[in-house]
Amino acid sequence: MNAADEQIVQASGVRMSYGDVQVLNGVDFTVASGEVSCIIGPSGSGKSTFLRCLNGLEPVLGGSLRVLGEEVGHTLRGGRYHPWTPKEFAAFRRNIGMVFQRFNLFAHHSALENVACGPVHVLGTPADRARTLAMEHLDRVGLADHAHKRPHQLSGGQQQRVAIARALAMNPALMLFDEPTSALDPELVDEVLEVMKGLAVEGMTMVVVTHEIAFAREVGDWLTFFADGVVVERGRPRELLANPGHQRTRAFLSSVRDPKEREESR
Amino acid sequence: MRTEPITDASGRPIPVARTWHWGRWLAAVVALAVAARLAYLMVANPNLEWGKVAEYLFHERILSGVWVTIEISVLATALGLVLGVLVAIMRLAHNPVLSGLASFYIWFFRGTPVLVQLIFWYNLAFLFPELVLKIPFTMIGVKWDTNQVMTGFTSAMLGLGLNLAAYFAETVRAGIQAVDQGQTEAAYALGMTPAKRMRVIVLPQALRIIIPPTGNEFISMLKTTSLVYVVAGHDLMTNASQIYKANNLIMELLIVASLWYMLMTAVATFLQGRLERRFGSEAVRLVRGGGLAARILPKAAA
Numbered sequence: 309m310n311a312a313d314e315q316i317v318q319a320s321g322v323r324m325s326y327g328d329v330q331v332l333n334g335v336d337f338t339v340a341s342g343e344v345s346c347i348i349g350p351s352g353s354g355k356s357t358f359l360r361c362l363n364g365l366e367p368v369l370g371g372s373l374r375v376l377g378e379e380v381g382h383t384l385r386g387g388r389y390h391p392w393t394p395k396e397f398a399a400f401r402r403n404i405g406m407v408f409q410r411f412n413l414f415a416h417h418s419a420l421e422n423v424a425c426g427p428v429h430v431l432g433t434p435a436d437r438a439r440t441l442a443m444e445h446l447d448r449v450g451l452a453d454h455a456h457k458r459p460h461q462l463s464g465g466q467q468q469r470v471a472i473a474r475a476l477a478m479n480p481a482l483m484l485f486d487e488p489t490s491a492l493d494p495e496l497v498d499e500v501l502e503v504m505k506g507l508a509v510e511g512m513t514m515v516v517v518t519h520e521i522a523f524a525r526e527v528g529d530w531l532t533f534f535a536d537g538v539v540v541e542r543g544r545p546r547e548l549l550a551n552p553g554h555q556r557t558r559a560f561l562s563s564v565r566d567p568k569e570r571e572e573s574r
Numbered sequence: 575m576r577t578e579p580i581t582d583a584s585g586r587p588i589p590v591a592r593t594w595h596w597g598r599w600l601a602a603v604v605a606l607a608v609a610a611r612l613a614y615l616m617v618a619n620p621n622l623e624w625g626k627v628a629e630y631l632f633h634e635r636i637l638s639g640v641w642v643t644i645e646i647s648v649l650a651t652a653l654g655l656v657l658g659v660l661v662a663i664m665r666l667a668h669n670p671v672l673s674g675l676a677s678f679y680i681w682f683f684r685g686t687p688v689l690v691q692l693i694f695w696y697n698l699a700f701l702f703p704e705l706v707l708k709i710p711f712t713m714i715g716v717k718w719d720t721n722q723v724m725t726g727f728t729s730a731m732l733g734l735g736l737n738l739a740a741y742f743a744e745t746v747r748a749g750i751q752a753v754d755q756g757q758t759e760a761a762y763a764l765g766m767t768p769a770k771r772m773r774v775i776v777l778p779q780a781l782r783i784i785i786p787p788t789g790n791e792f793i794s795m796l797k798t799t800s801l802v803y804v805v806a807g808h809d810l811m812t813n814a815s816q817i818y819k820a821n822n823l824i825m826e827l828l829i830v831a832s833l834w835y836m837l838m839t840a841v842a843t844f845l846q847g848r849l850e851r852r853f854g855s856e857a858v859r860l861v862r863g864g865g866l867a868a869r870i871l872p873k874a875a876a
Contacts, residue, residue, distance in 0.1 A: 365762065397762075398762070398765045400765075401765040402764075404763075406763035408760065408763075410756055412754075412759060413760070414779075415754075415779060425764065425774070426764040429764075429766060430764055430770075471760075475763075
């Protein structure tokens with residue numbers, strides 16, 4: 309294994325656009341195995357789009373993006389890069405868990421079925437075994453008692469924890485979080501963050517797009533500030549938050565910090 | 575409307591006066607009078623032999639016609655539903671050829687009268703005297719005489735089924751598109767292929783939106799089958815018309831046929847109510863488990 313393969317994510321000059329609107333203007337970004345990398349930035353800065361590029365939900369139009377040792381979307385064969393088929397995309401995504409801002413639980417399935425769905429339909433795990441595993445994952449996020457409830461019977465925080473369990477059930481090598489607490493009522497945010505902290509402690513490699521500055525400082529190994537489709541700066545969370553190097557970062561941080569935190573930083 | 579008395583300052587209840595809706599009473603009386611007169615004109619009509627209506631209501635050929643009508647309705651609806659789902663999926667495909675063909679199919683079958691389609695299938699033998707199904711470049715296969723295959727019954731089933739498929743495809747497409755895009759993204763993120771996502775995640779949810787209107791399609795089909803009489807499909811309308819052509823009791827037999835159509839519609843409406851209660855479109859029903867999805871896709875229940 310060479311040095312490059314130890315990087316779970318290695319992006320250099322990644323570009324992406326919706327029609328004429330340039331969303332990513334050459335993003336450089338790396339994540340090593342076991343690291344928690346948090347991404348912050350104003351809305352429209354391209355941070356969510358970049359996260360969605362990591363598992364191929366959005367196409368990379370320029371630059372190079374290697375995830376889990378593969379150039380996302382293409383395979384080098386006979387001196388040319390061949391675009392992936394839907395099947396190759398599917399195989400690639402099996403190893404990457406994703407948690408969405410709006411949970412996106414399967415509405416026609418119970419919590420348990422949501423978690424068992426991936427192993428049964430994608431990995432071909434026998435139903436009994438998948439059910440047992442799903443129960444374990446639900447237990448881990450503290451929802452074993454709610455296994456047979458439908459998504460609409462659960463609170464936002466509970467739904468998001470089921471969504472995390474659903475992603476974990478695939479035994480991923482990398483977890484992506486797309487503003488996982490942004491759609492939650494304030495009192496439900498902590499239960500989701502606690503689950504994520506637990507994952508980080510266990511050594512899961514995570515990329516987290518978030519507005520939770522306190523979470524980024526406490527849990528993140530790296531903090532990256534996005535603006536206008538590029539990485540403005542990247543550093544250790546405590547250093548970057550205490551001493552931002554760019555005016556844009558300072559302006560953003562002062563706008564998102566809540567009064568309590570401003571109190572603390574004085 | 576207020577029913578409890580209003581109390582004054584000293585707590586004494588003062589009753590509320592009754593309102594007389596004179597306009598409503600007048601409109602009701604006029605409407606009833608007109609309806610009664612029309613009913614009287616029919617019932618007391620000296621040219622209408624009600625005894626014959628009763629006589630033919632359970633006539634052997636009428637009963638067999640009712641049965642054939644039910645058969646054609648069920649088979650044509652089933653064909654329409656299955657083909658409709660297929661056309662809808664083709665219509666939504668990224669492949670421009672498949673999508674284009676599906677659009678053409680929908681346009682063609684919605685653009686031509688169902689009567690024309692029925693007569694076309696019935697007379698298919700003029701174009702193809704023999705129907706051959708064989709493996710290309712070999713002699714292995716089967717051959718039928720078109721006139722024997724395209725009876726009134728099969729051409730009715732084909733014509734009505736293919737026609738319904740075109741309409742139903744649009745219903746299915748709307749149902750599929752009504753399923754939240756987030757469901758598709760979550761399915762992809764789990765590593766599902768587009769086909770698996772459609773079968774396991776999107777279609778089961780779309781079905782719950784699609785199923786209630788299929789009751790309407792079936793009820794409408796029950797009566798559209800009456801067009802089958804142009805190709806002599808031995809359905810209710812065909813048999814009724816053959817009887818009245820022989821004995822000239824046109825009105826009496828039309829009433830007999832109508833009574834049966836109304837009965838079938840009433841039964842179908844009742845069943846549709848049950849279906850809607852089971853697959854009702856409100857959100858709570860939408861996500862309730864068990865149901866059709868679990869039976870069609872036992873794996874989905876995990």
